[in-house]
Amino acid sequence: xxxxxxxxxxxxxxxxxxxxxxxxxxxxxxxxxxxxxxxxxxxxxxxxxxxxxxxxxxxxxxxxxxxxxxxxxxxxxxxxxxxxxxxxxxxxxxxxxxxxxxxxxxxxxxxxxxxxxxxxxxxxxxxxxxxxxxxxxxxxxxxxxxxxxxxxxxxxxxxxxxxxxxxxxxxxxxxxxxxxxxxxxxxxxxxxxxxxxxxxxxxxxxxxxxxxxxxxxxxxxxxxxxxxxxxxxxxxxxxxxxxxxxxxxxxxxxxxxxxxxxxxxxxxxxxxxxxxxxxxxxxxxxxxxxxxxxxxxxxxxxxxxxxxxxxxxxxxxxxxxxxxxxxxxxxxxxxxxxxxxxxxxxxxxxxxxxxxxxxxxxxxxxxxxxxxxxxxxxxxxxxxxxxxxxxxxxxxxxxxxxxxxxxxxxxxxxxxxxxxxxxxxxxxxxxxxxxxxxxxxxxxxxxxxxxxxxxxxxxxxxxxxxxxxxxxxxxxxxxxxxxxxxx
Numbered sequence: 289x290x291x292x293x294x295x296x297x298x299x300x301x302x303x304x305x306x307x308x309x310x311x312x313x314x315x316x317x318x319x320x321x322x323x324x325x326x327x328x329x330x331x332x333x334x335x336x337x338x339x340x341x342x343x344x345x346x347x348x349x350x351x352x353x354x355x356x357x358x359x360x361x362x363x364x365x366x367x368x369x370x371x372x373x374x375x376x377x378x379x380x381x382x383x384x385x386x387x388x389x390x391x392x393x394x395x396x397x398x399x400x401x402x403x404x405x406x407x408x409x410x411x412x413x414x415x416x417x418x419x420x421x422x423x424x425x426x427x428x429x430x431x432x433x434x435x436x437x438x439x440x441x442x443x444x445x446x447x448x449x450x451x452x453x454x455x456x457x458x459x460x461x462x463x464x465x466x467x468x469x470x471x472x473x474x475x476x477x478x479x480x481x482x483x484x485x486x487x488x489x490x491x492x493x494x495x496x497x498x499x500x501x502x503x504x505x506x507x508x509x510x511x512x513x514x515x516x517x518x519x520x521x522x523x524x525x526x527x528x529x530x531x532x533x534x535x536x537x538x539x540x541x542x543x544x545x546x547x548x549x550x551x552x553x554x555x556x557x558x559x560x561x562x563x564x565x566x567x568x569x570x571x572x573x574x575x576x577x578x579x580x581x582x583x584x585x586x587x588x589x590x591x592x593x594x595x596x597x598x599x600x601x602x603x604x605x606x607x608x609x610x611x612x613x614x615x616x617x618x619x620x621x622x623x624x625x626x627x628x629x630x631x632x633x634x635x636x637x638x639x640x641x642x643x644x645x646x647x648x649x650x651x652x653x654x655x656x657x658x659x660x661x662x663x664x665x666x667x668x669x670x671x672x673x674x675x676x677x678x679x680x681x682x683x684x685x686x687x688x689x690x691x692x693x694x695x696x697x698x699x700x701x702x703x704x705x706x707x708x709x710x711x712x713x714x715x716x717x718x719x720x721x722x723x724x725x726x727x728x729x730x731x732x733x734x735x736x737x738x739x740x741x742x743x744x745x746x747x748x749x750x751x752x753x754x755x756x757x758x759x760x761x762x763x764x765x766x767x768x769x770x771x772x773x774x775x
């Protein structure tokens with residue numbers, strides 16, 4: 289049974305710890321997305337641009353369910369503290385990165401830590417608060433993303449202009465240490481430890497399969513044959529072995545019995561596509577605003593701010609009103625807004641006002657706020673307590689997997705357009721990212737704009753898929769309490 293039902297807890301301090309750890313991850317997304325065009329200027333590696341996002345998301349997705357299971361078996365406290373430590377190690381390493389491959393390697397470590405932090409903190413909220421209070425708390429947590437959306441672009445712009453870009457990653461250290469201290473001091477648990485297996489082999493096979501698939505998406509349009517073919521073979525073999533491993537594992541990474549339930553399959557499927565839409569905007573909109581529209585990194589960052597400001601506003605409103613309108617209606621409304629928010633991005637041109645991009649971000653942010661608040665409560669209240677960690681992590685896993693594959697697929701689409709357009713080499717385009725204004729770079733910048741425009745059509749497509757799947761989510765009755773067996 290959860291410690292929340294048997295031991296006194298200092299809930300406000302634990303919520304503060306959750307908010308700090310969430311802020312550490314949230315601000316990382318807005319800062320890195322805003323600063324990446326400038327980081328490429330210093331360390332190169334434009335062809336690996338999307339891998340900076342995909343690598344983080346890969347290990348996050350591969351380990352989310354694994355850490356959710358560990359939290360069910362051994363308690364939330366130990367897992368979240370380990371996650372914070374790993375995330376800080378990765379952050380320090382990112383600041384010392386000397387090339388794009390080294391930055392990607394340390395981002396893998398960061399993603400590993402995030403894979404523990406995100407699902408376990410959400411599970412802690414599920415343990416401590418009944419469903420009707422949980423929605424309100426999730427609104428508070430969503431406000432963290434709103435604050436980070438303002439602080440991230442501002443801090444990123446100031447760091448790029450006045451300090452080394454390494455501080456984009458190093459600012460995580462004091463925040464992470466403060467969060468860890470609060471968890472260590474105030475989170476009380478009384479967990480019955482059982483000797484049970486953990487599906488590490490499944491996590492490794494999954495990571496290899498997804499990494500190979502990401503490489504296939506990235507290199508598929510490069511004109512080379514050997515590497516894509518090898519990636520496809522590795523992906524298929526590892527995927528087959530993963531399925532076999534999950535069917536025989538005592539405690540599988542993915543419980544097919546859990547995912548086979550309609551409510552889990554449809555909600556997580558919609559979450560997967562919403563993650564792909566969100567990462568597409570987060571990763572590529574700053575580049576379009578900076579290179580094609582000629583705006584500063586600060587302006588580009590604030591275009592993302594609109595998304596993350598809309599998110600907590602919608603999350604807070606829906607948390608207060610889902611009992612009135614119903615979780616399913618709130619979920620569908622959110623999915624519809626995500627799709628609607630994708631429309632302005634396909635209308636962008638170099639002469640378009642940045643406010644158009646901001647409008648799309650704002651509408652999509654409202655959609656994500658409605659959608660995610662309803663979806664996580666649907667998932668958590670459709671299972672018993674002993675499955676809540678696995679169910680919560682399955683939701684986060686699906687969204688992260690969507691972001692991982694979305695970043696890779698949209699990045700592959702961009703690379704394909706750049707290499708097949710015949711409008712300059714990647715080196716020319718990289719110089720354009722560095723701020724070159726020579727007429728000789730005009731064709732390269734045009735090709736980059738066309739490639740980014742193609743990715744925005746991809747964003748719109750996966751946003752529409754989110755809505756289609758949301759329509760299939762069944763009605764779920766709220767549990768009257770948030771602990772025990774969920775009832």
